[in-house]
Amino acid sequence: xxxxxxxxxxxxxxxxxxxxxxTTLRCGQSFRWRKSAEDEWSLALHGRxxxxxxxxxxxxxxxxxxxxxxxxxxxxxxxxxxxxxxxNQDDDDTLALVKHYFNLTPNLAQLYDxxxxxxxxxxxxxxxxxxxxxxxxxxxxxxxxxxxxSNNNISRISQMVxxxxxxxxxxxxxxxxxxxxxxxxxxxxxGPKVEQHLQKLGFGYRAKYIYKxxxxxxxxxxxxxxxxxxxxxxxxxxxxKPAGELVEGGRGGYRRAHEExxxxxxxxxxxxxxxxxxxxxxxESVPVDTHVxxxxxxxxxxxxxxxxxxxxxxxxxxxxxxxxLWGKEAGWAHSVLFTADLKTFSERLVAKVEVKEETVVxxxxxxxxxxxxxxxxETITEKRVKRPFVKEEHQVLEVKEEKVTRKRAKRTKT
DNA sequence: CCCGACCCTCCCCT
DNA sequence: AAGGGGAGGGTCG
Numbered sequence: 001x002x003x004x005x006x007x008x009x010x011x012x013x014x015x016x017x018x019x020x021x022x023t024t025l026r027c028g029q030s031f032r033w034r035k036s037a038e039d040e041w042s043l044a045l046h047g048r049x050x051x052x053x054x055x056x057x058x059x060x061x062x063x064x065x066x067x068x069x070x071x072x073x074x075x076x077x078x079x080x081x082x083x084x085x086x087x088n089q090d091d092d093d094t095l096a097l098v099k100h101y102f103n104l105t106p107n108l109a110q111l112y113d114x115x116x117x118x119x120x121x122x123x124x125x126x127x128x129x130x131x132x133x134x135x136x137x138x139x140x141x142x143x144x145x146x147x148x149x150s151n152n153n154i155s156r157i158s159q160m161v162x163x164x165x166x167x168x169x170x171x172x173x174x175x176x177x178x179x180x181x182x183x184x185x186x187x188x189x190x191g192p193k194v195e196q197h198l199q200k201l202g203f204g205y206r207a208k209y210i211y212k213x214x215x216x217x218x219x220x221x222x223x224x225x226x227x228x229x230x231x232x233x234x235x236x237x238x239x240x241k242p243a244g245e246l247v248e249g250g251r252g253g254y255r256r257a258h259e260e261x262x263x264x265x266x267x268x269x270x271x272x273x274x275x276x277x278x279x280x281x282x283x284e285s286v287p288v289d290t291h292v293x294x295x296x297x298x299x300x301x302x303x304x305x306x307x308x309x310x311x312x313x314x315x316x317x318x319x320x321x322x323x324x325l326w327g328k329e330a331g332w333a334h335s336v337l338f339t340a341d342l343k344t345f346s347e348r349l350v351a352k353v354e355v356k357e358e359t360v361v362x363x364x365x366x367x368x369x370x371x372x373x374x375x376x377x378e379t380i381t382e383k384r385v386k387r388p389f390v391k392e393e394h395q396v397l398e399v400k401e402e403k404v405t406r407k408r409a410k411r412t413k414t
Numbered sequence: 415c416c417c418g419a420c421c422c423t424c425c426c427c428t
Numbered sequence: 429a430a431g432g433g434g435a436g437g438g439t440c441g
Contacts, residue, residue: 028437147438149438150437150438150439151420151435151437151438151439152421152422152423152437152438153424153437154437155424155436156436157437199421202421202422203421203422204421204422205419205420205421205422205440206420206421207421265440266438267439268438268439268440270437270438270439271437271438271439274437287437289438290435290437290438291437292437309415311416312415313415338437342437
């Protein structure tokens, strides 16, 4: 077990309107974050274990590096420089990493205002889901993660990704007894037994997709993938360059990236858009999944006539509609509405009701009191979503659509 | 453009 | 009390 050299906690000023990790890390754009302690999230990233906490004014972060003496650094996928030795250098490095990963440059509160001004539905739904940022994840990791997402749920996707890391990714260290592995390289997934092994691990038909995609990316080279990224949002250490103004259907670079990704096995339009948005920095990318399709029908008058089902043509029409409505960062706005529709966060929609019902737990979406919420949430590593709070769910759901209320109400009695 | 099949897990319902 | 039916951030042929 490699010993870790942990730096002290550092912090940077970030309001919850600019970033809410409790929402952003759980909304299904990244699949590897784990709760490492009360109110603390951790992830193996770029050769270290990054841990986070957040209060109403600051984001606190700490990096733990493998001790160079006992465990030589095992560089993950791409750009890990050999271990920095001074604590100061570690911290500087980690600060840059955090700023990059959380994509902290855009002014999110300002963007929310802009989207709310343009869209009454956004204005209605966004207030309880502030601080949802699009992460700048590693493109290769995003690619594999979203290949796993097809016809799947967030809980199982997370387990699959953890399994991938456990068996094929470099071990960075432990938090308590829990091992933290970085994401595997493409090459690590090209072995002759990978597909069969993944099949055995419960990946189902995605085992083949992952293996074949790994082989193709290994052949094309990671540079091929990286070169598809938005020059405005380049990898850490590369200078940004302009990528032009938004046009119908998205900018040329985005369309090219999307098209090239479609050549990979298990990558259709939706997965390609997820990679474009969350791995390649194309903010106008709008992944249209079943959730978004339902939102489009419910709130944006889709689902009739020409666009009665989610064909490729409808897919493009929905994405274009959202781009023209929300603008260049349409993918960011889309993610807010997507998150607002996740069952995981449904209790947030009726927080006031719970308080009225003399429930002890008060939920302040933007405040630290969210921890009360967190205590009751599953961690993604747990096997199933259990329900020690059926009663609350029942109360919650009475305010929601009848269909759901009926189902849950019956189950409550069971 | 429309289907069914595809791995697997959990859930509701009978 | 077992088991069908459906859905879960789709993709392929």
